[in-house]
Amino acid sequence: MSAFHDDFSELLGAYSLDALEVAERDRVEVHLRTCPWCTAEVMEHREVASFLSHSGTDAPEGVWDKILAELSPPAPPLRMSITPPAGAEPALVGLAPVVSLSSRRTVRLRTFAAVVAAAAMLLAVVGFVALDRNGATSPVTSQPGDQALQVRLIGADSNSGAQAVVEPSGKGYLVSHDLPDAGTNQLYQLWGQVDGVVLSLGTFDGGTEVVNFQVDPSQIKAVQAFAVTKEQAPGVLASKQPAVMSGKVS
């Protein structure tokens, strides 16, 4: 190690305990961005420090309710990158922070068997959407002039695929008939991209034919692509897997 590195190393204990003054702290943080050894040492020091204080205390009543009251969009920035299927046009690429597509933070996924009624309704919705895209008027949920967004996702083998549909109201559906069971301890994860920013929309099991998700209506026009990856349960923050299928908004 260099003397330059050693200068920073000497500061790591104090840095880990927030005992540096601002200028020194900033210098250390610049160094940490490029030094995995010092970063690892800081993590070790902080782990030790975490044992040095009371941990048997209970947080006072009412604090949780205050936290709950603050839980609202925008969604947290997450990071991911997705490699599109071989031969397919890149749909979701790069390493981008994730912003909220959903007006609610919970993505609702339903298995076909459990939501037969909902699926039946969905088929009607998809039909409506297709008509809408062809210029027909919208009979139920959309306003005059609104159009549903449709994206065709193509699989790596070109024989599988899915259709993503987002109503003007923000209700989204992914309809797939081709995905096999994901396998033990694995699942499929749906991703969406808006303005180059990627968001996990949730996970679902193989065999699922209808996946519901929610999109902020104000951001529908900024949606660029959808993709599905196969991941280890319970899912990942950032995917390193190639997309099982993906599709861009045309």
Added chain:
Amino acid sequence: MTEPPPPASDPSSKTGGGSVSRGNEADNVSPLLSETSDAGIVVAISRYNQDALAEAYRRHAGAVFGLARRLLAEAALAEEIVQEVFLRLWNDPDKFDPGRGSLRSYLLAQCHGRSVDLLRSESSRRRREENDLRRTAESGYDLEREVWDLTVADQVRDAIGKLPEIEREAIRLAYLGGHTYREVAAILDEPEGTVKSRIRSGLKHLRSDLVDSGVTLGEDQ
């Protein structure tokens, strides 16, 4: 929603916890969050699952509040820190890297950094001086008395007890007093370079002793 159930370490609280955001929302058949690892909890939080955040809160809010309360003395300020730490976890779950430490140490580091920022603000100087006076007046106050992790308290106290006094005092003043190492040097009347290196060596000694005594560091819940 009301207050979350007691910490998951309480066997009586092993029910509930809600579901992660996969599967059938009506049937709620997903594995109980109370049995999910911290890393899994954070993944669920990243998928906007409020129940997952509640579970993280159940597990770690007490420790976060305890540290903030110790540093800031005022309960109201400590409560604000708790809110801030868990809202930050909600808004930036990807900042936690399970490969680089436990969720507990991550949350406590967030808590400590924010508490120290408050402590060092101009408006808090008087409060801090009063705090220091109160602690000095407490009989037998030392770092060992601060340790109250019920599962590893004996091992941690033993490890602290083996530290040379200057290392123990430097760590106490920096971590639990919120002082910079320069301030610690002035308080202990020691050279700044000595204090800086003693904080680092003390933390290394603690780690080594804890590992030797069987305490697992950096492990996810």
